[in-house]
Amino acid sequence: MTNNESREAIEQVSSKFGITPEDYMLPARTEIHMLDVNGKLHPAGEQGAEPGHEYPLPSPAALMAAYEQLVIGRRVNDQNSALVRQGRMAVYPSSHGQEACQVAAALCLGENDWMFPTYRDSVAVMAKGVAPMEVMTSFRGDWHSGYDPNQYKVSVQATPLTTQLLHAVGVAHAAKLRGEDTVVLAMCGDGATSEGDFHEALNFAAVFNLPVIFFVQNNQYAISVPLSQQSVAPSLAHKAVGYGMAGERVDGNDLVALLSVLGRAVRLARDGNGPLLVEAHTYRMQAHTNADDATRYREDAEVQAWIAKDPLTRMRSYLADAGLLTEESEARITASSEAVAKTLRDGMNSEETPDPAELFAYVFSTPTTQLTEQAHLLADELAREEDTK
Amino acid sequence: MTNNESREAIEQVSSKFGITPEDYMLPARTEIHMLDVNGKLHPAGEQGAEPGHEYPLPSPAALMAAYEQLVIGRRVNDQNSALVRQGRMAVYPSSHGQEACQVAAALCLGENDWMFPTYRDSVAVMAKGVAPMEVMTSFRGDWHSGYDPNQYKVSVQATPLTTQLLHAVGVAHAAKLRGEDTVVLAMCGDGATSEGDFHEALNFAAVFNLPVIFFVQNNQYAISVPLSQQSVAPSLAHKAVGYGMAGERVDGNDLVALLSVLGRAVRLARDGNGPLLVEAHTYRMQAHTNADDATRYREDAEVQAWIAKDPLTRMRSYLADAGLLTEESEARITASSEAVAKTLRDGMNSEETPDPAELFAYVFSTPTTQLTEQAHLLADELAREEDTK
Amino acid sequence: MSPTISTSSPANGNVSAETAAQAARSANTGVQSVTFAKALNTALADAMELDSSVLMFGEDVGVLGGVFRITDGLTKRFGSDRCFDTPLAESGIVGMAIGMAMNGMRPVIEMQFDAFAYPAFEQIASHVAKMHNRTKGKMPLPLVIRIPYAGGIGGVEHHCDSSEAYYAHTPGLKVFTPATVKDAYLMLREAIDSPDPVVFMEPKKLYWTKEQVDLGALRLAHETAAVPPTEGKAAIARPGTDATLIAYGPSVSTALAAAEAAALEGRNLEVIDVRSIVPFDDETICASVRKTGRAVVIAEAPGFVSVASEIVARVQERCFHSLAAPVLRVTGFDTPFPAPKLEKYFLPSVDRILDAVDSLQWEEEA
């Protein structure tokens, strides 16, 4: 029976760690953090870890690969925001400030693992390998989604909040039924945790003991609504115990901690220990989207305070201090981020526009008689317009 | 700010009890139980209570009043099941075995407090004062609901699972905004906790710090689906911490414990400490409804094992041993339960049938032109039928 | 739960599954009295036997076999990986089915009753209907949402809604509704085979109706494509000449009864069973109306902004010059579905249909 499998998994893993199942499921007393705001490693005893919640330092190679993506991610965010300001892109929900979460989400996964991103997670989507211009299709307003989810194992960037968590559960369930060891990482924001689908997704994943990591980027706001009006739980990670799964919270601006926490979560999930909930504390540095005016609901001082915690400067200091980041590697990384930015700019210049006939082409696998009639109506109109030109 | 109020309330109450907020919110290590299966009081140290989760014994008068309702409740359940078997009632979801929960839910509330019951909670509805025949309207198939929710402060018996918890939140919110000290008790089953509305209702109640008791009768089954396939959480009460509210679990066949746990919950809620979640462990002794065949999914042995825990015999033994229940009082109580049963039987005999014109009368406060036309069509048909008779 | 899923098709050499399959096949051989429910159950079993990616899940569909027993025996035969109960959450069921379809499965899910599909409405309208289109066909969603619907069984509130309009109005969903035992089998097989998502509306009052049917022969016919597809094809349930009754699902039998009654009065009515609401068969329906010149559309759902409205609108747009009278509707009233004792007044009845037919301005012919 499914349920026994879930229960046993939790009991086994917690006894392996020498703690009670409840202690395993409840998050560690404080968030996990490894780098301080200056990029210095916290002493081991002050990283938030505790028995059963232990986190090793990732390898230098993993840290360097992640740093490269972090730099690219920041560049992508700022390039896209600029393109929007210039009116060359329709809309872009920036993850500026959240890039450490974005990068860790992509890099913790293996090639056959799936990711379920939201509108804000373009950087994660690219970090998992989706070609930048395919991501831009929707932000340019050409079509709702521009890449093949199957090719990249990256689902469409979800707009209806939280709905995608259930799709993630289904993908994991299908894989498990076929005996595949696919792990699925499903992303959502702090606001999205209030939707009913959040509850249903976590419960389904737990009951069917599925390898799904629910990764909440708690960036403190849902558009204008601060976390404190979204939830009064001790933390969002505390929700896990109510489903019989483990929850953990982590400094979302600390790429080292994120890689460690998500990396362990993926390993646990892949080993059959069921789903996990990871809450990352971060901050949305810019407005919700270009259409939003954040000055209406938050003080600039609050934003300024988060600049000090910027994930990029912390990581750069750490890597430089550790002797991992050299002038050459920094230059190489900058160059690769500029190359991505150029791809984005160039892509926006191409004048390709969508073909109106495509309106009818993909509603079903084969257009119905009704749709074919409607396609003819439109084609006819367009032909007459051409004629009168 | 709402949220601060919620946080402060939890901090205050937990510090009053001398425990951490987290310990206050997490349920006591075991369920609260006062009577053993033979109706003997557990020693104080073995009632499940622990610091911050302490439960006093209710007064003799309260226990006797509750016992009377318990006897009536059982009689109502069995009378209605008989009426269904005789084909005199269309459907009846019996709460046989769950009567202690039913009675405690009604009796813990004050006159101005509201109750939000489900289809299975007819006994609770009657115990809160709704006239038996008004409850029967829907089970007879006459109309969807037969009583005035405002008159009794009892909402309609909800069929779409879990939806009513949100209505309960709204009623509490409205009362709070007007400065009234109304407490609202919202009922649902174990299966219903899986619905998204459960999550949304608990979260709204917590964020707005509303006096709502969420009372889950965990009767082990949702139709054929056992609890173990519904949730793998340590308990349903553990869900509370994920909303920042307190959860507790209680023996649902132990009327003494139920009165104590729910009574305290109502007091805490009324005093501004926010919502609470109470999970009662009980058992649905009969099939889901008369349309269900429980032998398809559970062993008779399992059912038999629960007979030993019957809430009625336990309570009767306890009261008799305590010298509270005498032969006279038992006779009086039996008589009053027979009187209710007679009311139900008589009511079913009355041949009153609903007026078809009422189909159109209550869709809106005033029928629209369209509805009036349709009413005429039907009236005309019926008149012609009369003519041809 | 076993880590791998074993196809139970005989080719796979799974002995006990093979035996079960053979037993099932021989039990279904020959013309027999078969219920609508049994036809659906057999369609599910046949599809699951043929294709290990076909899964069945929902509330109480496992050991219990569903509250209407449509999934009876499937868990026993195919294992609890192939037919299983979920936690009680409809949005969860549909959402998980979406993910499974994204990852190679062909889920069939049951919503316990019509009104209990509403919690899943966002998943259905915003994802089931749109995933294929949103990804330009790269992410098709072959899944079937089975919904027992409509009244006629004395059900209580929320158990008798005719909710097909909500789905039919949502581009990207196919909407099928069988009215005969044979169609129950064939249309469900077609729905499961469809590369597109299908909302499969099962008229619950028909579950216990019977017909003489050879399910084994139907299976063979379906699998060898020896029967014409029902998708997008209405059926002429009764040929006639004087007027056309257009109905679907639970209303087809009422329409047929009305036609029988009219025949006694000398009027020869054609009855069309729409079957496939999306895609819609304009051809068959318009051919009939052009022939008869008169039409009444019959459906249980409240008439306002309903499938019946659409049929009226299409028929008058396309057949205007053939019409001797307006196209009329006999539908449920624009009220919530009533309590059991009142449903007989609400539902389209033979008399109400005959009244509508009578008012199709015959006098002008004379």
Place this chain on the structure above:
Amino acid sequence: MSPTISTSSPANGNVSAETAAQAARSANTGVQSVTFAKALNTALADAMELDSSVLMFGEDVGVLGGVFRITDGLTKRFGSDRCFDTPLAESGIVGMAIGMAMNGMRPVIEMQFDAFAYPAFEQIASHVAKMHNRTKGKMPLPLVIRIPYAGGIGGVEHHCDSSEAYYAHTPGLKVFTPATVKDAYLMLREAIDSPDPVVFMEPKKLYWTKEQVDLGALRLAHETAAVPPTEGKAAIARPGTDATLIAYGPSVSTALAAAEAAALEGRNLEVIDVRSIVPFDDETICASVRKTGRAVVIAEAPGFVSVASEIVARVQERCFHSLAAPVLRVTGFDTPFPAPKLEKYFLPSVDRILDAVDSLQWEEEA
């Protein structure tokens, strides 16, 4: 949150509220250029000022004033007990509103965009629509669900649905949709006053349109009942004689533009603004069609099983003998709402309306 709610009506003697009210009133005095958004905002403020049981809540409607700023300033003026943000959960918002309405309040709630009301569909269809009926009128639900809807703003997926059919098909819901600044004010006031639940559909492309309006005078007219009710009343947006264009919400302006263009070609079209979809004004609409003999129904939603279908069906049922041609529809296609760059092809256009009018078989007149 303060434990008691203070009515901010001047009678109550709340000085600062009184001042704010006076300031608001004097700012609204006289004919001015007023946006549709401002008219809605003022309607909310006026209703809240008059009746302390009127509450406004939803996502981002508090400090931010809503993503469209329709609730701008309400929290500041009436306090965060009267206008406030909720956690992000639409079913929760509607469900809590139901409970509030059960307990003496008149909640007005905002769904942020059309497609984001779908998670609340069960609460809307199974409770908002049915509570009054279920309790034989003992538990009326005076609440308003405001839904910004439809396209024309280059919005991305899920932000442009025309979802009115779902609500209009559900008995027990009133469905209003204003198309002018004046109606935005009056109809929202009427919706809030209604003892029945109203789904109030706001065409988001109109939010920034302007008209010369005296909001103070409108308030007075509404509160002294000096204006005729809009509920169940269509408006003749443009009188004409040759054919009737029937439109609502975002399509009224397109219909008017088409009528202007047709006038240049010598055809005098009448344009009807439906305004109140439920209840529906058969009288005004049928009177027009009987007069003109021709009609085209225009709406943005996909045409299949839509409000447009209903209008066509009703008009042909009621005006059959006055019709010189079938009643035609110009609607959105039966596809999901497209990405921004394609929406111009999807939306009913002046040309498409003129094409439809041209095909109303004028030749037969000659």
